[in-house]
Amino acid sequence: MDRRWLVRQLFWVVPLLIGVSFLVRWLLGLGSKSGAITDPLSLVVSILNLAVSVLAFLYTVGARPEPVEHEQSVDCRRRPRPLVLAAFVVFCGGVLGLLFWQLIHKPDIQATELVKVLSGDKLADGSQAMLVVPGKPPQRRYLSVTPLLDNIGPTGDCEGASRLAFTRVIDGRKEPPLTDVVSRTEVILDLGAATQSARVLVDLSADDPECRVELLIQEAVLFNTSAFD
């Protein structure tokens, strides 16, 4: 094998690997709740990967020195065919991917600012607040919500001494509660049956009757787990 040819390949293979490594590292860092970003990007990366592989193969075939005795027998007219085929495959992949993400897949909705908290500003043991889920009905099947209890006072272990119970109210009908939820812990609520509206009652149970806390939403995301939800 010609060493110069091999070195020339490294000049584009190494930067490509470096670029893909950075991209993958970045995609991993975005986390699971960023599926709306990571999924289409992964699709783009895979399409690019395919294109680069095909083009690299063609480039290699074209650039690699042929044995001298075959030099005269190379048929230059045969090279465009794989190129056209590769371009067609890439084009089809891109169009299909775009159609899937635009027409079928529903990306996550960041709802941290959209979920309203009613009566959550000064909760004590036994108090109840309400979360109003945006949309009538909500635009996604599931709500991921991470509650945060903020101690209003300067002392007390109020965040640690409190537990929350989440009761979904789907179209005015109460569903079984999800109990013993700790502050800063994600809960996932199924809103699937809602045809009109969804609300969530949040009941506070505090070991310390003197504690006063404010219920905040650290993060809320409306999402689907399947493209067909």
Add this chain to the structure above:
Amino acid sequence: MRRISRIAVAAGLAVAALVSCTSDTEPAQTTRPPLADAINVAVATDLPGIALLKGGENQWTGFDADLWRWLGTHSTPPFRSVEVPAATDERERFLIDGRARLVVNVFSITDDRRTRITLVGPYLITRQGVMVRASDTRIDKASDLDGKRVCVPAGSTSLDQLLEGPLRAQVTIIPEVANSTCVALLLSEQVDAYTTDQLVLHGFSNANPGRLALVPSLVFGPQERYGIGLPPGDIAGCEAITAKLREFLTNGDWEQFFGTHFPNLTPSDFKPDVKRLDPCSLNQTTK
């Protein structure tokens, strides 16, 4: 050409190493000694029933003392506690600057403290109380403290509660570094009352029978939930000690220690619910 290929490969490896670095959003893992061998434990020295150092013997007695020794012998691997006396206002600093690996020292868990250090627990629950001389019948309710001189330990949640609670602007606050100093000032009639956690007051009352008394109707503020302090970001230590505390609260040792040091109190008034210990995840914001 060989040189160029080496450079290219080296560059690729270097960048790959960079890519695999941890991101900026993850808290830096600080180096701290493991909970093994001999570790420094920040403790009190002057609290009867909780952690009292016998003069000249380097021996502590009390509930906290029993607890840090219990943790040492029941942990895996076991560790030997090296007691490091720490004043109330020094406890956080000892953990942050590495002078102590653990704090077992009537250390109330608060949401505010949890932003700076790691807290595990609770293992005891009490509330704020007020103590007076047994012979002093002037103070029976909050309004009786109007204009009185009240001693309180500096750097404690008791001082915070006095500054922010219902008694603020009502009393003259005398902050002192040591609890025992407050007791001395009270006995020598330099202050009219001494306020801190009821459990601490009960300890002093038991040690000074007939001389000091709690005011039964004066209980105020949020609960004081005693926890064990760990350095900032020590989630693994938090998980390990939480598991041990669950064992401690269920195997009968808690009742035995409490009954030994506070025989005249009802244990259930001070015992936390083992099912509702603070989750370690609340500490993850600490840096």
